[in-house]
Amino acid sequence: MSAAVRVFIILLLAYFLSYFFRATNAVISPDLRRDLGLGSAELGLMTSLFYLTFAVAQLPLGALLDRFGPRFVHPALMLVGAGGALLFAGAQDFLSLSVGRALLGIGFAAALMGALKAFSLWFPAHRYASISSLYVALGASGAIAASSPLAWLKEQIGWRSVFEWGALVIVLVALVVAVGVRNAPGGVVLPQSTQVSHAGVIWSNPDFWRMGWLNFMLGGGFLAWQTLWGGDFLFKARGMGSLEVGSILFAFSLAALLGFLLCGPLADRLGLPRVLLSAGLAFTLGPLLLALWPQMPVALLYAVYLLMGFTGAFNILSLAQARLTFPTELTGRAVTAINFMGFMGVFLLQWGMGIVLGQSSYSTALLVWSALIALAILAYLPLAKAPHRASSL
Incomplete structure (x- = not known):
């Protein structure tokens, strides 16, 4: 086994845990309601804190990864996450539960970003998109482990024990x-930026905002739909039962796994900006069709969810594009800044759609979302005209 493959596999273990812990509340929510008396608003707020702290942690994380590399930054944050899992396991009230969930978000903040920083040094640039998409696809299987297997395990040992043992695994x-991951191959020095204002170089770059807003709407919307509103729509707008909803969401997740696997090779072959733009356009058809024809036949409903799952997964290409747009010494800051935009999108779009739904219908909320994605795509168009190369900032 080559050293690069070993680095990939070890970091993948951590990313698997990240996906597992972010998805657990979907299965244990009845237990949390029963044992701690949580209402829907408390459950929703507490669950979303993982994404909020995960997003906020991206801001200092980029500089830390560029300065020290992922080898120790990543596991140090994971220890914070282990503390969060223990606090969550022993929580007797909403506050303790919320703090535990927030610490889990911080703990896994580097699970993807640390890997992308490492891959920028361990793998050639022309394979970066393919390696990144494969990493995300395999890591996303953690969400599958947090479904039926978690449901069985919590029945055997209880949800609190799941988190206690989970803390040990973390x-x-x-x-x-x-122990097993080096920041860079032997003989390669971790690049250090000579820029005076690192953050300013990235956040003042117009191309960053074009990529960032697309990831906010596409990546953030993809996760917001997958983890909350996609199921809620089926329950409320279609009046479906749990088995039907679970079946459609399972199809969505499988399509997303396929999208994660294929988006990198397609980007390498056809050009990353062009593929990302096409995926964004196709994804927008989903909420638009659901808004205009909410009572469409079930077969077409499956097709729409498959389309949204598959094309929504292409949001990961925004991270690869950031890596190719900025020089290597700014890779950590660039990809974490893009990731920040995506996860703030999850937090704000989940919240914002709930506000709209409180005043109007799903059709209105979906039309608003479709229009926002379209505006982000329009802003992104200049980047799709030619392949991106690393800038000499």
Whole structure:
């Protein structure tokens, strides 16, 4: 096994845990309601804190990864996450539960970004999109582990024990990362930026905002739909039962896994900006069709969810594009800034759609969302005219 493959596999273990812990509340929510007396508003707020702290942590994380590399930054944050899992396991009230969930978000903040920083040094640039998409696709299987397997496990040992043992697993994987992952191949020095204002170079770049807003609407909307509103729409607008909803969401997730696997090779072959733009356009058809024809036949409904799952997964290409747009010494800051935009999109779009739904219908909310995605795509158009190359900022 080559050193690069070993680095990939070890970091993948941590990313698997990230997906697992972000998805657990979908399965244990009845237990949390029963044991701690949580209402829907409290449950929603507490669950979303993972995404909020995850997003906020991206801001200092980029500089830390560029300065020190992922080898120790990543596992150090994972230990914070282990503490969050223990606090969550022993929580007796809403506040403790919320703090535990927030610490889990911080703990896994580098699970993707640390890997992308490492891959920028361990793999050639022309394979970066393919390696990144494969990494995300395999790591996303953590969400599958947090479905039926988690439901069975919590029935055997209880949800609190799941998180207690989970904390131990997080610590063990953190140690494996620290011992088994080097920041760069032998003889390669971790690049250091000579820029005076690192953050200013990225946040003042117009291309960053074009990529960032598209990821906010496409990546953020994709996760907001997958983890909350996609199921709620089927329950409320279509009046479906749990088995039907679960079946359609399962199809959505499988399509997303396929999208994660294929988006990198397609970007390498056809050009990253062009593929990302096409995916964004296709994804927008989903909410638009649901808004205009909410009572469409079930077969077409499946097709729309498959389309949204598959094309929504292409949002990961925004991270690869940031890596190719900015020089290597700014890779960590660039990809974490794009990731920040995406996860703030999850938080704000989940919240914002709820506000709209409180005043209007799903059709209105979906039309607003479709219009916002269209505006982000319009802003992104200049980047789709030619392949991106790393800038000499």
